[in-house]
Amino acid sequence: xxxxxxxxxxxxxxxxxxxxxxxxxxxxxxxxxxxxxxxxxxxxxxxxxxxxxxxxxxxxxxxxxxxxxxxxxxxxxxxxxxxxxxxxxxxxxxxxxxxxxxxxxxxxxxxxxxxxxxxxxxxxxxxxxxxxxxxxxxxxxxxxxxxxxxxxxxxxxxxxxxxxxxxxxxxxxxxxxxxxxxxxxxxxxxxxxxxxxxxxxxxxxxxxxxxxxxxxxxxxxxxxxxxxxxxxxxxxxxxxxxxxxxxxxxxxxxxxxxxxxxxxxxxxxxxxxxxxxxxxxxxxxxxxxxxxxxxxxxxxxxxxxxxxxxxxxxxxxx
Amino acid sequence: xxxxxxxxxxxxxxxxxxxxxxxxxxxxxxxxxxxxxxxxxxxxxxxxxxxxxxxxxxxxxxxxxxxxxxxxxxxxxxxxxxxxxxxxxxxxxxxxxxxxxxxxxxxxxxxxxxxxxxxxxxxxxxxxxxxxxxxxxxxxxxxxxxxxxxxxxxxxxxxxxxxxxxxxxxxxxxxxxxxxxxxxxxxxxxxxxxxxxxxxxxxxxxxxxxxxxxxxxxxxxxxxxxxxxxxxxxxxxxxxxxxxxxxxxxxxxxxxxxxxxxxxxxxxxxxxxxxxxxxxxxxxxxxxxxxxxxxxxxxxxxxxxxxxxxxxxxxxxx
Numbered sequence: 001x002x003x004x005x006x007x008x009x010x011x012x013x014x015x016x017x018x019x020x021x022x023x024x025x026x027x028x029x030x031x032x033x034x035x036x037x038x039x040x041x042x043x044x045x046x047x048x049x050x051x052x053x054x055x056x057x058x059x060x061x062x063x064x065x066x067x068x069x070x071x072x073x074x075x076x077x078x079x080x081x082x083x084x085x086x087x088x089x090x091x092x093x094x095x096x097x098x099x100x101x102x103x104x105x106x107x108x109x110x111x112x113x114x115x116x117x118x119x120x121x122x123x124x125x126x127x128x129x130x131x132x133x134x135x136x137x138x139x140x141x142x143x144x145x146x147x148x149x150x151x152x153x154x155x156x157x158x159x160x161x162x163x164x165x166x167x168x169x170x171x172x173x174x175x176x177x178x179x180x181x182x183x184x185x186x187x188x189x190x191x192x193x194x195x196x197x198x199x200x201x202x203x204x205x206x207x208x209x210x211x212x213x214x215x216x217x218x219x220x221x222x223x224x225x226x227x228x229x230x231x232x233x234x235x236x237x238x239x240x241x242x243x244x245x246x247x248x249x250x251x252x253x254x255x256x257x258x259x260x261x262x263x264x265x266x267x268x269x270x271x272x273x274x275x276x277x278x279x280x281x282x283x284x285x286x287x288x289x290x291x292x293x294x295x296x297x298x299x300x301x302x303x304x305x306x307x308x309x310x311x312x313x314x315x316x317x318x
Numbered sequence: 319x320x321x322x323x324x325x326x327x328x329x330x331x332x333x334x335x336x337x338x339x340x341x342x343x344x345x346x347x348x349x350x351x352x353x354x355x356x357x358x359x360x361x362x363x364x365x366x367x368x369x370x371x372x373x374x375x376x377x378x379x380x381x382x383x384x385x386x387x388x389x390x391x392x393x394x395x396x397x398x399x400x401x402x403x404x405x406x407x408x409x410x411x412x413x414x415x416x417x418x419x420x421x422x423x424x425x426x427x428x429x430x431x432x433x434x435x436x437x438x439x440x441x442x443x444x445x446x447x448x449x450x451x452x453x454x455x456x457x458x459x460x461x462x463x464x465x466x467x468x469x470x471x472x473x474x475x476x477x478x479x480x481x482x483x484x485x486x487x488x489x490x491x492x493x494x495x496x497x498x499x500x501x502x503x504x505x506x507x508x509x510x511x512x513x514x515x516x517x518x519x520x521x522x523x524x525x526x527x528x529x530x531x532x533x534x535x536x537x538x539x540x541x542x543x544x545x546x547x548x549x550x551x552x553x554x555x556x557x558x559x560x561x562x563x564x565x566x567x568x569x570x571x572x573x574x575x576x577x578x579x580x581x582x583x584x585x586x587x588x589x590x591x592x593x594x595x596x597x598x599x600x601x602x603x604x605x606x607x608x609x610x611x612x613x614x615x616x617x618x619x620x621x622x623x624x625x626x627x628x629x630x631x632x633x634x635x636x
Contacts, residue, residue, distance in 0.1 A: 174528065175493070202556060203518070203590075207525035210492065225592075237592060238520065241599045254619040257592060262617040272521075272590070274543070274555060274575060281559045299580040301572040 003243055005218045007042040009195070010236050013063050014045040014086055015221075015228035019270045022047065022061030026074050029063065031260055032224065033074075037081040038252035039240055043107060045221075046071065049085035051093040067096075071104045082106035086137070087123065089116040094123060100131035109135040109165070114144050117152040121159040128160035135163035135195060135219070141181060142172040142283050153188035163219050164192040168208065171201025171231050171276065172283040175211045182215040195219030198234045200226060200272050201280025205234040210242065224253055225261035230286035231276035269293060274301045282308055321561055323536045325360040328554050329515070331381050332363040332404055333539075333546035337588045340365065340379030344392050347381065349578055350542065351392075355399040356570035357558055361425060363539075364389065367403035369411040385414075389422045400424035404455065405441065407434040412441060418449035427453040427483070432462050435470040439477040446478035453481035453513060453537070459499060460490040460601050471506035481537050482510040486526065489519025489549050489594065490601040493529045500533040513537030516552045518544060518590050519598025523552040528560065542571055543579035548604035549594035587611060592619045600626055 013022075013029055024032075029046065036044050047063030055064065062070055066085045075083065084107040100106065108127040112120035117136070124134040136156055141149070156164050166181050173181075178196070185194055196212040198205035198221070209220050222239050226232035237257065240250035265271075275289035278301065292304050331340075331347055342350075347364065354362050365381030373382065380388055384403045393401065402425040418424065426445040430438035435454070442452040454474055459467070474482050484499050491499075496514070503512055514530040516523035516539070527538050540557050544550035555575065558568035583589075593607040596619065610622050 175525065200521070203521050203524045203553075206521045207493065235521075235595075238595060241595065251620055251623060254592065254623055258617045258619055274572065277553075277556060277559065299576045301576055302569055305569060305572055 003213050003245065006213060006243065006245075007219050008236065008239060008243075008248075009043040009045055009084060009219055009221050010036050010041050010223060011045045011197070011221050011233060012223040012225075012227050012236070014047050015223055015233055016270070017047060017061065017063050018229040019227065020061075020264075020268050021059060022063040024061055024063060028260055029074060031256060033081065035224075035252040035256035036236075037079045039236075039249050040245075040247035041081050041236065041240075043082050043084045045084040045086060045109070046075075047085055048091075049087050049096070049105070049108065050091040051096055054091045054093065066105075068098055068103050068105075075104060078104060078106075084109060086111050089113075089119045089123070092123065094126045097127065097130055097132075103130075103132075105132065107133040107135065109137050109163075110161075111137045111139055111167070113139055114148050114152050117155055121155060121161070124159055124161040133163075134161050135165055136161045137165040137167045137195070137197060139167045140169040140285070141166055142168055142170050142177065146184075149184065150188050153185060157189040157191050162193060163195045164189045165195035165197055165219065165221075166212070166217070167197040168199055170283055170285060171199030171205070171280040173198075173208055174202070174204060175208060178208050178211050179215060182212065182217060186216075193218050195221065197221035199228065199280075199286075200231040200233065201276040201286065203272055203277075205232075206238050209234040209239065225257050225265065227261065227264075227270050230270070230290055231272050231280070232270045275304055278305055278308060284308070321531050321563065324531060324561065324563075325537050326554065326557060326561075326566075327361040327363055327402060327513070327537055327539050328354050328359050328541060329363045329539050329551060330541040330543075330545050330554070332365050333541055333551055334588070335365060335379065335381050336547040337545065338379075338582075338586050339377060340381040342379055342381060346578055347392060349574060351399065353542075353570040353574035354554075355397045357554075357567050358563075358565035359399050359554065359558075361400050361402045363402040363404060363427070364393075365403055366409075367405050367414070367423070367426065368409040369414055372409045372411065384423075386416055386421050386423075393422060396422060396424075402427060404429050407431075407437045407441070410441065412444045415445065415448055415450075421448075421450075423450065425451040425453065427455050427481075428479075429455045429457055429485070431457055432466050432470050435473055439473060439479070442477055442479040451481075452479045453483055454479045455483040455485045455513070455515060457485045458487040458603070459484055460486055460488050460495065464502075467502065468506050471503060475507040475509050480511060481513045482507045483513035483515055483537065483539075484530070484535070485515040486517055488601055488603060489517030489523065489598040491516075491526055492520070492522060493526060496526050496529050497533060500530065500535060504534075511536050513539065515539035517546065517598075517604075518549040518551065519594040519604065521590055521595075523550070524556050527552045527557065543575050543583065544589050545579065545582075546588060548588070548608055549590050549598070550588045593622055596623055596626060602626070 222236040
């Protein structure tokens with residue numbers, strides 16, 4: 001298995017924040033950091049580093065903004081596990097960023113849709129100048145038009161980004177799709193390391209991540225107990241249990257799950273569910289399934305299928 | 319995708335019976351049959367056809383015995399979906415079986431461990447003489463010694479069994495293991511069709527089933543809402559949603575899930591869980607995880623890991 005250069009990027013607080021509006025206590029996040037560090041996880045993506053000026057910040061937890069002084073208080077000592085944050089096009093102010101020497105963050109990732117790749121490259125260029133490792137995460141890649149994706153990859157190849165990420169936002173991809181995308185990324189962005197971010201709509205998150213490793217993808221996004229939007233992500237504990245490198249240890253994550261994530265899962269829902277499987281099968285954004293799961297009709301999967309496929313589906317699905 | 323000759327064998331009532339002691343009402347099973355038939359599923363494995371004389375039958379539902387007269391009352395008309403039953407070595411009396419012309423069953427499968435392959439072949443020989451389609455399901459194949467498996471496959475190759483099944487009882491197999499086993503089965507039992515029965519301990523059940531299709535495996539075991547022992551099986555609804563053959567339709571199963579399986583799942587537990595992931599990672603029978611999930615300590619995954627790996631683990635895990 002080609003796992004020698006693999007890095008695990010745990011996205012629990014960041015992607016999980018999409019489930020609970022980033023309502024994690026400082027102690028919860030500290031416990032998560034300590035467990036990830038004890039488990040040998042390479043990066044913890046502790047949140048979004050968007051600007052409160054550019055986001056509707058009402059009721060949002062602080063992990064949506066990750067201001068440097070606040071993060072320094074939360075994690076006063078960066079140990080083996082480095083910190084990462086992600087930013088959104090149009091919601092980030094690059095002047096908010098310190099030089100990486102003065103920041104708790106080592107890596108800044110830019111999430112973008114294909115149409116915004118030029119903006120993403122501008123951002124990674126500025127972050128690169130500030131000394132950060134950078135990644136461009138192409139969201140909803142299962143929904144991209146091939147020629148547009150190739151154009152974007154060729155631009156990314158010329159950019160200072162360190163990593164180009166395959167992001168299966170809709171959880172619609174199968175192993176053979178990961179193969180196709182990886183070969184496209186390798187052909188058109190050969191100067192970049194590759195990363196993969198999966199969602200578990202079709203219970204393919206772990207499988208696709210493992211397949212990515214076999215294909216030479218080095219950066220693996222995961223989350224504890226799979227916590228992430230909708231069907232959630234590839235489980236950190238499964239990847240730790242599977243990889244054989246001496247530095248990895250799943251036991252600290254098992255303890256964290258029992259103490260922190262089992263109770264949280266009783267309050268908020270994430271993870272595989274038939275409704276998410278349906279949006280995955282139709283290669284759609286999970287928002288309609290997330291909305292449906294909050295209604296009284298949350299187990300009416302046939303009704304949901306009919307809405308997804310009806311000609312009036314735009315009228316009655318959020 | 320090599321899905322042209324694929325047959326879906328839904329095992330919900332049979333493998334799901336291991337969760338609730340086959341405590342399904344007649345109406346529940348009838349609804350399941352009608353939904354499977356409407357969905358175009360090829361076979362419904364409606365239970366075990368073991369002998370009440372040879373099994374501790376206390377409190378067991380009738381689907382553990384599947385007596386012909388009873389099944390004829392439950393499903394008076396066999397429609398497109400044919401019926402299958404499975405038998406266990408040592409718990410079946412071959413003289414209980416009618417000729418297939420007089421029986422509601424089309425297929426009888428024999429579940430066996432490697433050491434019992436001769437007994438399994440005796441049984442399939444007698445069932446074959448009675449006109450049934452037959453399969454030998456080699457359980458716990460992830461735990462088999464390679465040379466023993468090869469010996470067994472060579473014997474099966476000379477037997478009248480129609481299908482040789484890869485059964486991942488412990489849910490420990492990855493895609494590359496399915497590849498290895500399929501090539502072994504093809505090499506040493508080339509006269510047989512191949513089948514696959516997966517468990518979802520590592521969230522690989524659907525992925526491994528899809529990989530099996532690519533490798534030419536034709537008989538796919540699934541269950542509705544994944545209902546089956548421990549982590550459960552590959553979901554019938556996912557396979558139906560994925561296969562493109564015109565005869566398959568996932569919608570009747572979605573309705574059945576809402577009406578029958580969502581309420582049942584609130585009463586009894588099955589499906590992916592960190593405890594099952596651990597027995598899967600250690601390539602162990604899930605019985606210790608099933609027992610642990612029935613205790614107050616059911617979310618203490620670190621404690622469970624420590625028990626699985628302690629030298630005294632035989633003392634305190636059922």
